[in-house]
Amino acid sequence: MYRGHVLCCGGTGCTSSGSEAIINEMEAQLKANGLENEIKVIKTGCFGLCALGPIMVVYPEGAFYSRVKVEDVKEIVEEHLLKGRIVTRLLYQETVEDDGIKSLNEVDFYKKQHRVALRNCGVIDPENIDEYIEADGYKALGKVLTEMTREEVIDEVTKSGLRGRGGGGFPTGLKWKFAYNAKGDKKFVACNADEGDPGAFMDRSILEGDPHSVIEAMAIAAYAVGADQGYIYIRAEYPIAVKRLEIAIGQARAYGLLGKNIFGTDFSFDLELRLGAGAFVCGEETALMTSIEGKRGEPRPRPPFPANQGLWAKPTLLNNVETYANITQIINNGAEWFSSIGTEKSKGTKVFALGGKINNTGLVEIPMGTTLREIIEEIGGGIPDGKKFKAAQTGGPSGGCIPAALMDTPIDYDSLIQIGSMMGSGGLIVMDEDNCMVDIAKFFLEFTVDESCGKCAPCRIGTKRLLEILTKITDGKGTMEDIDRLEELAYTIKNSSLCGLGQTAPNPVLSTLRYFRDEYIAHVKDKTCPAGVCKALSRYVINREKCKGCSLCSRQCPVGAISGKIKEPFVIDSDKCIKCGACMEACKFGAIYKK
Amino acid sequence: MKSLADLEAIRQRAATDVNIRREHDGTRIVVGMATCGIAAGARPVMTAFVEEIGKRNLSDVSVVQTGCIGMCRLEPIVEVMRPGEEKVTYVKMTPEKARRVVSEHIVNGNIVAEYTIGNA
Ligand SMILES: Cc1cc2nc3c(=O)[nH]c(=O)nc-3n(C[C@H](O)[C@H](O)[C@H](O)COP(=O)(O)O)c2cc1C
Numbered sequence: 001m002y003r004g005h006v007l008c009c010g011g012t013g014c015t016s017s018g019s020e021a022i023i024n025e026m027e028a029q030l031k032a033n034g035l036e037n038e039i040k041v042i043k044t045g046c047f048g049l050c051a052l053g054p055i056m057v058v059y060p061e062g063a064f065y066s067r068v069k070v071e072d073v074k075e076i077v078e079e080h081l082l083k084g085r086i087v088t089r090l091l092y093q094e095t096v097e098d099d100g101i102k103s104l105n106e107v108d109f110y111k112k113q114h115r116v117a118l119r120n121c122g123v124i125d126p127e128n129i130d131e132y133i134e135a136d137g138y139k140a141l142g143k144v145l146t147e148m149t150r151e152e153v154i155d156e157v158t159k160s161g162l163r164g165r166g167g168g169g170f171p172t173g174l175k176w177k178f179a180y181n182a183k184g185d186k187k188f189v190a191c192n193a194d195e196g197d198p199g200a201f202m203d204r205s206i207l208e209g210d211p212h213s214v215i216e217a218m219a220i221a222a223y224a225v226g227a228d229q230g231y232i233y234i235r236a237e238y239p240i241a242v243k244r245l246e247i248a249i250g251q252a253r254a255y256g257l258l259g260k261n262i263f264g265t266d267f268s269f270d271l272e273l274r275l276g277a278g279a280f281v282c283g284e285e286t287a288l289m290t291s292i293e294g295k296r297g298e299p300r301p302r303p304p305f306p307a308n309q310g311l312w313a314k315p316t317l318l319n320n321v322e323t324y325a326n327i328t329q330i331i332n333n334g335a336e337w338f339s340s341i342g343t344e345k346s347k348g349t350k351v352f353a354l355g356g357k358i359n360n361t362g363l364v365e366i367p368m369g370t371t372l373r374e375i376i377e378e379i380g381g382g383i384p385d386g387k388k389f390k391a392a393q394t395g396g397p398s399g400g401c402i403p404a405a406l407m408d409t410p411i412d413y414d415s416l417i418q419i420g421s422m423m424g425s426g427g428l429i430v431m432d433e434d435n436c437m438v439d440i441a442k443f444f445l446e447f448t449v450d451e452s453c454g455k456c457a458p459c460r461i462g463t464k465r466l467l468e469i470l471t472k473i474t475d476g477k478g479t480m481e482d483i484d485r486l487e488e489l490a491y492t493i494k495n496s497s498l499c500g501l502g503q504t505a506p507n508p509v510l511s512t513l514r515y516f517r518d519e520y521i522a523h524v525k526d527k528t529c530p531a532g533v534c535k536a537l538s539r540y541v542i543n544r545e546k547c548k549g550c551s552l553c554s555r556q557c558p559v560g561a562i563s564g565k566i567k568e569p570f571v572i573d574s575d576k577c578i579k580c581g582a583c584m585e586a587c588k589f590g591a592i593y594k595k
Numbered sequence: 596m597k598s599l600a601d602l603e604a605i606r607q608r609a610a611t612d613v614n615i616r617r618e619h620d621g622t623r624i625v626v627g628m629a630t631c632g633i634a635a636g637a638r639p640v641m642t643a644f645v646e647e648i649g650k651r652n653l654s655d656v657s658v659v660q661t662g663c664i665g666m667c668r669l670e671p672i673v674e675v676m677r678p679g680e681e682k683v684t685y686v687k688m689t690p691e692k693a694r695r696v697v698s699e700h701i702v703n704g705n706i707v708a709e710y711t712i713g714n715a
Pocket residue numbers: 163164165166167168169170192193194195196197280281282283284285286318319320321323324425499500501
């Protein structure tokens with residue numbers, strides 16, 4: 001028995017800010033103080049507050065240390081763990097109160113969250129199956145196999161109202177039913193862990209923090225639809241998640257929770273990983289299955305849908321990681337419990353990866369129906385440096401932006417579609433007044449042009465043309481006709497592309513045109529970029545009043561575009577200027593500004 | 596694993612270990628671990644508590660430390676807080692006394708009066 005537990009985040013975020021070294025130092029310091037048999041060190045998955053990483057939580061006190069450095073570890077051990085004096089200086093200051101520390105659940109970041117899919121992330125040791133079992137793990141599988149018929153399982157999932165978390169929002173119970181009804185001697189279940197949206201890391205965090213929850217759910221799904229083999233398709237760029245999945249699968253096999261005759265029944269099921277090479281299109285279901293079969297990951301027309309003809313032309317059930325992570329909770333707590341969370345047509349919770357111009361970058365899980373304003377202002381802690389919120393992008397390259405005027409829209413599948421965006425898989429990128437919306441649209445188009453597989457012409461050629469027009473506009477060479485052409489082409493691509501990649505690729509253009517057309521017009525008509533982002537349209541100018549004539553800027557300028565006499569105002573030659581901004585950074589008097 | 600009972604057995608085994616990370620209203624044993632406490636032998640006392648609790652699989656008891664309580668001559672000092680009961684302060688503790696406190700007070704609810712501060 002250990003009297004204290006030190007939980008260190010071993011998710012990708014904290015690992016890249018050095019949590020591994022901190023864990024090693026912690027173990028060394030515990031040894032040095034003879035505490036190694038009293039205090040246990042546990043490497044967990046993501047706590048969510050990635051902006052404050054590396055994170056360390058000490059129990060039983062529940063002390064939440066943030067931005068821990070290797071040098072801090074000695075103090076935490078000698079003061080807190082040895083003498084029982086919490087090192088207040090190193091705590092996440094939101095948890096500090098006059099007479100002690102407050103529980104994490106009362107902190108703004110966590111208060112409005114509801115952790116269902118993330119329930120075990122940052123709580124258990126993902127490499128220890130016993131801890132998962134202690135948290136009621138594999139209980140749902142046991143219940144399903146020994147007490148429920150296949151039909152009852154599907155019924156429960158249907159009644160819960162769960163919809164696919166991979167982006168489409170298709171009712172999960174219905175999908176299970178299709179696979180159940182499909183005729184075939186062999187069926188498969190598969191898990192989509194490709195997660196290709198830039199800035200998204202929900203699925204990675206679930207797999208890093210709680211891999212068994214997905215394994216258990218896949219076994220339940222396999223029982224329900226009549227499969228005996230499963231595949232998890234995960235990108236090779238997620239090495240920590242891959243490693244933890246491998247460990248988890250090994251432990252589940254050792255306990256007989258995967259393999260033959262699970263729980264003494266005649267149900268058998270096993271799982272394998274398939275590593276993807278990181279192509280966005282391989283997240284699309286038909287491309288994903290082609291890739292699992294060992295072929296080039298290209299989509300094909302649907303129907304036939306995977307439920308009837310999937311892997312090796314056999315009926316296959318494909319769900320997203322987060323979709324699966326909800327299943328055991330639905331079985332354990334009942335469909336009614338699950339459907340009591342959320343809105344009328346969007347039940348349960350959704351995990352979002354908060355990124356961009358927001359104070360608390362990280363991972364949040366909110367009940368459906370929470371407003372964007374609550375996420376950004378309360379949970380996310382607002383925009384840094386007192387800047388103004390401009391828009392948020394959901395759904396990544398397939399989604400759209402939500403402007404400030406619509407911040408009170410409840411987040412659910414249908415409301416988001418209505419305002420021209422989409423739920424997507426959970427990337428949520430926040431933009432402030434310094435972001436140019438034309439530039440944002442261009443960023444996503446660059447991504448889709450890169451990621452288009454090239455099989456169908458509308459996507460391969462169309463997105464390229466879209467990007468060319470956008471580039472023309474941001475270069476200050478656009479015309480009003482270009483804006484019309486942009487719109488027309490966008491609809492053509494949407495209507496004629498083979499798969500979801502092309503069908504949704506124009507969305508960022510259409511939604512920025514819808515809400516920020518004035519910015520497009522400013523680029524075209526006034527030849528200015530209101531946010532000052534587009535280089536070709538911005539000019540650096542020296543304020544004659546403020547300039548002291550010190551010549552520092554002209555010495556910094558790499559192209560000799562600045563000239564003047566000492567002690568007299570200098571001037572920038574716009575034709576020579578390459579807009580690198582070095583002069584503005586160098587000026588000690590704030591005399592240079594961007595127009 | 597052949598049955599739900601097997602699963603439950605594993606769950607029970609892991610329970611004492613993970614419970615410490617949950618917010619619970621169980622018994623708290625607070626050991627004074629400032630310099631004075633450590634000098635007077637508080638560490639072996641705390642270790643004895645931890646071992647005894649582990650041995651008995653008591654999942655609802657946590658052992659935490661605190662700083663100097665201000666009565667250094669009575670160290671090692673241990674406070675026991677059971678839900679719904681008055682705090683009991685034990686003084687001049689030893690590992691043997693700690694084990695007795697666990698079996699009589701924590702498990703059976705009988706305060707070991709002779710070790711309490713009133714009798715020091
Ligand atoms: C271009 C493209 C990329 C996609 N990428 C992913 C992905 O990374 N992860 C995912 O779960 N679904 C992705 N999808 C959606 C899948 O095709 C599929 O709808 C989903 O995995 C089904 O699971 P669900 O019903 O549980 O959401 C993508 C779709 C398209 C068109």
